[in-house]
Amino acid sequence: MEAVLTGPMFLDAAPLAMPEVVPPPSDGAPEDAELVRRCQEGRHDAYETLVVRYRGRIYALILNMTGNDADAWDLSQDVFLKAWKALPRFEARSQFFTWLYRIAHNVTYDWLRKRKIGPGTEFDDALGQTPAAGAVTVPQGSTAPDDRLRNKEVGARIAGALKELSPEHRAVVLLKEVDGLSYQEIADSVGCTLGTVMSRLFYARKRLQTLLRDLYEPEN
């Protein structure tokens, strides 16, 4: 694991509010490792618990990667089916969720590659029908129409900017900024070195800053 060194943030920057990747089970359900062990004994009920625990994260990750909810739904199904088939070979060298993220990354990457999606290429004909990112996260009943419209516009801008990145760069920046994974967890998830993770993260951020700076620094 990488050393996470804490200290006062430079230039009075606000502390990073990283989401907690895998909160401990709050329903008294067993930890991942125990559930995995039961799965490897053929216990379907244990796998159902894991599916329920991680379906939201996997679906959101793939939705952010593909920009299409129908594709994200189908690909998420594939992820869990592949994971079940591969579970007998899972040796717990990494955490279950990073192993699952890796399957999700591979499934999504393969799909993107087959679709020949690259910079400047439309993702999907149905992309316009997909709720914009901002519209997904903001409860519709609690925001004014102007805010919802604004969120929708920002979500569309973000989705468009992410499309400008390669799948490799897109995955790394999403896993870091949205899923809050550590560098090592990202490396495990996408199958590359720590140095590659940081390099991709650096260039992905630079590109997104160029494309989105006016959204968070309107004075510029």
Place this chain on the structure above:
Amino acid sequence: MNANLPPDEINEELMTRWIDGHLSPAELEAVARAVAAEPMLGREMESAQKLGGLLRQHLPAGLEPPSPEFFTSRIMEEIQGVPVLRSMRPAAAGPRGWTWLRSSWFAPLASAAAVALLFLVSNGARPGSQNFDVARVYAPDPNVVANSFYSEEAGATVIDLKGLQAVPDEREIRAYDVADAEPAAPGKPQVFHAANDPERAIMVLAPDTVDGPRFRELHQPVFRLPF
């Protein structure tokens, strides 16, 4: 760590760890001195942190898939060897078959009328025959119990729904009455025609190239509600 770090030595790795708050106190002090010499570095770091905030604000880290119970049950049935339809998408870039099941209007439809979703496994069969087989009936509303059976008397497969809420009178429901279908042949799609317009094909069940039938809706959903 060099205590007097030149600005041009703040490389990708150091900059990245700086943005993410992973520098040691000694590294932070050295970076602070570099920023004093080159203030643009500090602005870039702040900009990257604001970018992260923007992404976290607008992109979900966790989001339940539409019809989450169905999502899970479909996986569980698949891994237990129960045949389910793996993919029902039409070819090429057109709208996906069954996408309407996951569309935004489906949730209110499900809760209001608890319309059962029928997954038809075509074994070279046609409606109204003994071979017509309903592999699974799924009702998204947990208050609704859905069962199917073949009625010799009616000569049809019957879907029995218990627990449905009354449908308001003002809600318009139209359904196609499928009266006829071309005989099924191995590897060939089966075309269903409307009862009131035998020339009009309204649905196709086509064998998937891999492992299941593929549904293609030609015109409109079987149920059409004015949402």
